[in-house]
Amino acid sequence: MTLKALLGAAAALSMTAGLAQAQEKTLTISVYSFAQDEFNEILYKPFEEKCGCKVVVETGNSVERLAKMEANKTNPVIDMAVMSMADSLSAARQDLIDTIDTSRLTNYDKLYDIAKDPNGDGKSVGYTFYSTSIVYRTDKMEIESWGDLLKDDIAPHVAFPNVTTNQGPPALYMLGKAMGSDSPDLTAPIDAVAEKADDIVTFYVRSSQLVQLMQQEEILAAPIGRFAWAPFAKLDLPLAWATPKEGQTGGMNVMVVTKGSKNRDLALEFMDFWLSTDIQTKLAEAMVDSPANKDVKVSEEVANNITFGEDTAKSLKLLPSEVILDHRDQWLAEWNAKVGQ
């Protein structure tokens, strides 16, 4: 009897919940899990008010996101997602994402050229990018080239990004450039790092770990993404952002729409909102994401802490997505065999 009553109540509840959902439009997005409080204030809530809909946010890393999209391929749950350039090409190859109708994005023309169609397949739009260079102690060393990282007196004070991180391959690529090799197989720079593997303090996986290591002088230099720079700047140590002669590398994150999504219009509306000058400015001022919208103006202090400006955008030497995708397994195997031991 009690069980019956319970079941009845549960059924009634789920019915009302279903009704409530049916009345309200819902947009499901899948994003990186960082700075969600800021995103909620700046992006999700204002959008919900504007569209009269509900934004359901799923977070996780790229592998989880792609696995979930693959699992729900026939009946997509996620309407739009953000990911790295390389992952979006991977999603495109698995036929998980669709061509983006950019005529529906009123802010599209305001984007820097590198953000417009980064993979050249019309299936992604960049919303933020970052430079990758070397943070270092100016009182202990001078860094003028990526090659300086492997010098005998510098290597024992370096944390180098692991090849498994987003910073790893670009940093190796720049190291290769410094050695005179432009080859995407990265064999030359991996060999060079392997030779110094015992000296190098660690091959880091999370840049958040580096702040503490820098503070206790465990390391004096490390290649990092600009998004991780702010906490270093606050350290009260003589730290600088290197401008190596080979240039800076970096990465870009892009928006994609899921193939077969039932809320395509809403997803495009949301993407356009995210790319608008107003929202991109607010996200930049909160130092959450560097803007891909070239109309964004920020104070000098903010600009110094993010990746900002047309010149920076043009000068970044990004590894092409297909190079990353086609070589990722080989890089890892080679790294594990030579450096990982």
Place this chain on the structure above:
Amino acid sequence: MFQNRTEALALALPAALFAAIVFLVPVAILLSEGFRTADGWSIQAYIDFFSMPLNQKVFLRTLRLGLTVTFVAAIIGYAAAYAIVTLPPSSKGKMIGLVVLPLMISPVARTYAWIVILGRTGIVNQALMTVGLTDGPVRFLFTETAVFIGLLQLFLPLMIISLISALENLPRDAVPAARVLGANWFQVFWKVLLPLTREGLVIGGTLVFTGSLTAYITPAILGGSKVLMLETLLYQQVTVANNFVSASIIALILILMSFAANILLRRIASARNSK
């Protein structure tokens, strides 16, 4: 208590079914991944796995660290447990509380504390330099030594607690009796204490060894990718390489190593007992 076996089994059935459906079946599916190939079942994936030098190295390192941590924990644990058991009841409670205290702190916080302690400017290096043992700071972080220290601190309480409960069950007169009969302290330990507390040692040893094999945070933070262990390699294989076959192989190796350790320790204990 029950009128018949059927009734007892019927009562246990829901829990058993639940465990089977949400635990055993998924684990079986996960582990079968390592044996499944396009043309049927095969152990080729295992042969490939173990033929890679990195995997051999990581496997041996994990085994070596697990064994040394267990061995050292047993030695320190015995001394500590014996000292605690002989204390008067009020201080005994306090000491047990102190031993258990680290277990209540998040492993992440504990491990980060080691980064400060073992760092170039940390207390260990300062002490070494003050005493004059070294001229410059020694590198501890991101070495096997750091992982060993972290794991030992993490799991030593489990060994001490297991040994305390074993020593508490020891007949009060056993040690004095052996002494009266002329045994020296080594003989007391080897012929009286050890056989009578073997259960505690088996439980503590299994907990410490299994814990050391499967710990993730400690090797990840204190060892990093320069000191890969099976658990950190598993994580890398899943999240980066998307290689679920390798991951499933590592998972099975870890399970088998844990079982093997328990069986082996039990064997050793019962073999000593039958003498």
